[in-house]
Amino acid sequence: xxxxxxxxxxxxxxxxxxxxxxxxxxxxxxxxxxxxxxxxxxxxxxxxxxxxxxxxxxxxxxxxxxxxxxxxxxxxxxxxxxxxxxxxxxxxxxxxxxxxxxxxxxxxxxxxxxxxxxxxxxxxxxxxxxxxxxxxxxxxxxxxxxxxxxxxxxxxxxxxxxxxxxxxxxxxxxxxxxx
Numbered sequence: 001x002x003x004x005x006x007x008x009x010x011x012x013x014x015x016x017x018x019x020x021x022x023x024x025x026x027x028x029x030x031x032x033x034x035x036x037x038x039x040x041x042x043x044x045x046x047x048x049x050x051x052x053x054x055x056x057x058x059x060x061x062x063x064x065x066x067x068x069x070x071x072x073x074x075x076x077x078x079x080x081x082x083x084x085x086x087x088x089x090x091x092x093x094x095x096x097x098x099x100x101x102x103x104x105x106x107x108x109x110x111x112x113x114x115x116x117x118x119x120x121x122x123x124x125x126x127x128x129x130x131x132x133x134x135x136x137x138x139x140x141x142x143x144x145x146x147x148x149x150x151x152x153x154x155x156x157x158x159x160x161x162x163x164x165x166x167x168x169x170x171x172x173x174x175x176x177x178x179x
Contacts, residue, residue, distance in 0.1 A: 020048045070100045
């Protein structure tokens with residue numbers, strides 16, 4: 001009698017027990033010929049722990065962040081260390097490391113070269129620039145019914161999320177700038 005596809009053999013469970021933590025779900029599923037989802041469910045039911053997600057920051061990697069983050073472009077340092085740009089910024093913040101005073105001004109020419117800017121001050125914002133003018137509403141603009149509906153749905157999600165966080169006793173922060 002053939003086994004059902006959802007039944008696990010003792011051999012498969014043993015393989016999972018000894019390899020799930022080392023290889024992870026994707027590799028184990030490939031070797032067992034099962035879907036990743038079914039494998040994860042089975043591992044969870046059996047209480048097996050998989051590979052820890054995220055980056056394992058070594059002391060050497062942290063030292064590199066402390067030493068080079070203040071004076072080096074983040075994307076270059078992230079590539080050099082072998083992590084994502086976002087992970088590097090998160091780690092620098094966690095370690096309390098910041099860019100040196102005036103970093104952007106000192107490296108303006110480099111930034112312009114990297115972004116392909118045509119003039120020396122192309123990446124600097126000055127009061128009175130008309131950046132984004134084509135996306136602004138004209139004076140006296142009235143929202144259409146569709147725009148009103150989208151706005152209403154957006155605000156509803158905002159208040160539901162805020163209410164839920166406050167009910168859990170979590171601090172609610174808004175990204176709006178207070179004037």
